[in-house]
Amino acid sequence: MGIKMATGLVYHELCMWHDAGNVSSFVPTGLQVQPDRHAEEPETKRRIRNLLEVSGLLGKLELIQPEPAEIAQIARVHPQSYIDRIKEKSRSGGGEVGLNTFIGNEGFDIARISTGGAISVMDRVLDGRVRNGYALVRPPGHHARPDEAMGFCVFANAPIAIREMQKKYQLDRIAIVDWDAHHGNGSEEIFYEDPAVLTISLHQNNLFPIGSGAMSANGAGRGEGYNINVPLPPGSGRGAYEAAFERVVIPALRAYRPQLIVVCSGFDACGLDPLARLMLHSSAYATLTRQLMHCADDVCQGRIAMVHEGGYSRALAPYCGLAVMETLSGIRTKVTDPFDEYVSGFGGQDLQPHQETIIEEARGLLKKKFA
Template identity: 45%
Template sequence: MTTGFFWDETCFWHAGGNYAFTVPVGGLVQPMAAGGLPENPETKRRLKNLLQVTGLTGELDVRGAPAATREELLRVHPARYLDRFKALSDAGGGEITRAAPFAAGGYEIAAQSAGLAVAAVEAVMSGAVTNAYALSRPPGHHCLPDHPNGFCLMANIAIAIEAAQAKGTAERVVVLDWDVHHGNGTEAIYYERDDVLTISVHQEGNFPLDTGAVEDRGAGTGKGFNVNLPLPAGAGHTAYLHAMDTVILPQIAAFQPDLIIVACGFDAAAIDPLARMLATADTFREMTLRIKAAAETHCDGRLVLVHEGGYSEFYVPFCGHATIAALCGSSITAPDPIAKNLAIRQPGPRFDAFLRAEIDYLAGKL
C-alpha cells in the first residue's frame, strides 16, 4: 500500500492582507497575527514539519502537482468569477466577498491548491497510489461556483471530482466533510445531482449560520443524496464515532461509490479557536481508520483526504499526524501532548448519552 502526500510550498504563501475575521480593527482592537486571518499557514506548515521530524514523511510518496488548469476550473467556476478573481489578484489582492480575502498572487495559489486535490484524485484513480492526502491551502469547501466564502476561494474537491468524471475514471463519489463548519459550497454544487453523495458532520449553529440543516436533503434528481448531521456544541470523541458508525458508514455502504473524498478539517478539535467541539487527535485517527476500511470494502481502497480547516497552530499538526499515520498504516506516532488533559474534558455519561440520542434522532430524519 502506498499513500501519496501532495503539497506545494506556494500554498503556505497565501495571505489575506491586513484583515481580522468577524472583529473590527482599530481603537483598542489590535490586528491579529499573520495578517489577520485565523486561516494562516502555520497550521499546515507545522503539520508538514512534524511529519518530517518523526520520520513519517519517509513512509509517504511525497509529490507535487501542477496548478489546476483554466479548463478544470471552468467545470465548477464560471468565467466571470475566474476573470474577476484573476484581475484583483494581479492588482495586488482584495476581496470579492467578505471572509475570503487574498493578497497579490492569490489566484495562482488558489489554483495550485486545487491542483493538489486534482492530482491526488488522479493518482488514486490511476492506481499510482493506494490513497492520498492533499495539503491544500487555501481551503475550498465553503466556496460556491461564483462566490468565495469562509477563507475558501476555489472549490478544491469539486474541481477534483469534475476532473475525474471528465476523464471517466470516477462516476460515483462520496464527499465526507468532517470539518467543524458545514460544507455549504460542496453541498450547493451537488445539491441537484445523484452521482455525488455529500455528507457533512458539523457543529450546529457555527459558520455558516444559514445552512447545514438535517432537513436539507437535496433537490430534483439529487433528493436524498445530501446528508447533514448538525451536532450540538460539546460533542466529543464518542459522539463523532457514534455518528460514523450509525449514520455515515451506512450511507456510504448504500451509495456504493467509486471513490471517497474526505474534506479533512481539524477544527472539531477541542482547543480550536473557531469551534466548541471536543474531538481529539485520537478521534481523527479512529475516523480515518473507519473511512479507510469503508473505502477498502466499497471502492478498492480509493480514498483521498483534502485538507480544509483547523486553526490551532499547536494542535492541528498532532491531529494531522494521527490521521496520516492511520491512512498509510504506519506505526510511527507523535504522542498527543495534551491527551490526558482532553480526556478528562470529554462529555460525562449524561451528556454523552444525550449526544448519542441526538445523533439517533437526526438519523431518523434522514
C-alpha cells in the same frame, strides 16, 4: 498483493504563501480591532508538514507535486465571470474577494495550486499510484460557492477535482465526507441536485455559515436524499463522532457504494481549536480514519483522498494531521501526542443524550434512500 502501496501527500510551499488578509482571527482590523494573525494562517499547516518530517513519516510517503488547476477545470464549477474577478483582484495587488475572504498579490495562481493539489491527490488514488492520500493545501475550498468566495475559501477545491475525476475516469458515484467543524455549504450547493455525488457533512450546529447545514437540507430533484447534514451540538466529542460514523456515515457509504471517498478534512473539530466548540483529539481522528478505511476497503478498494480544509490550533492540528497520516499509511511513528490525554479527558467526551437525538434523526434520513 506483494507490494504495499504508499500513501500520498500533496504539499507545495507556495500554498503557504497565500495571504489570507489583515484581520484579527477573521474580523477586519480597525480603530477598535488591533491587527493580529488571521486564523487561516500558514503556520498551522506548515506545522503539520513539519511534524510529519520530524516523526520520520514524511520520508515514507509518496510526495506529490501539484500542478496549478487549469482554468477550464475551475470553470466546470465557477462561472468565468467569477474566475476573472478573482484574477483581476489578484493582479491588482489583492484584497477582499468575499465574506471574510481575502486574496494576496498573485493569489490567483496560489489558489490554482491549491485546487490542483486536490486534483492531483484524487488522480493518484484513482490511477492506483498511491493507496490513499492527503492534499495539505490552502486556501481551503468547502465554503466556496460557484459565484461567491466565502469563509477563507476561493475555489471549490474538492468539487472541481471531483468534476475532473468524473470526466477522466467516468465515475458515477463519488462520496464526500466533510468532517471540518463548519458546514460544507459549497460542496452541498454544487452537488445538491446531483445523485452522482453523495455529500455528508458533520459540523457544529449553526457555526458557519449562519443558517446553513440544517438536517432538512437533504438534496433536491434527482439529488434528493443524497445530501446528509449532521449538525452536532457544541461540545460534541469522540463519542458523538463515533456514533455519527457508525450509525449514519458508514451505513450511507455502504449503501451508496462510492467508487471514491473524498474527505474534506478540517482539524477545527479538535478540542483546542479557537474557532469551534467541539472536542475531538488526535486518537479520535485516527479512529474515524480507521472506520472510513474499513468501509473503503469493502466498497472502493480502499480509495480515500483527503483534501485539507480548516483547523486553527497551531498546537494540536499537527498531531491530528499526524494521526490521520499514520492511520492512512499504516505506519506508526515514535511521536506521541502530548495533548491527547488532556483533551480526551474533557468532560462529556462520551455520547450524550442530546447528541444521540440528533444522530438518530440523521439516521432516519437514510431510510428514504438507503434502507
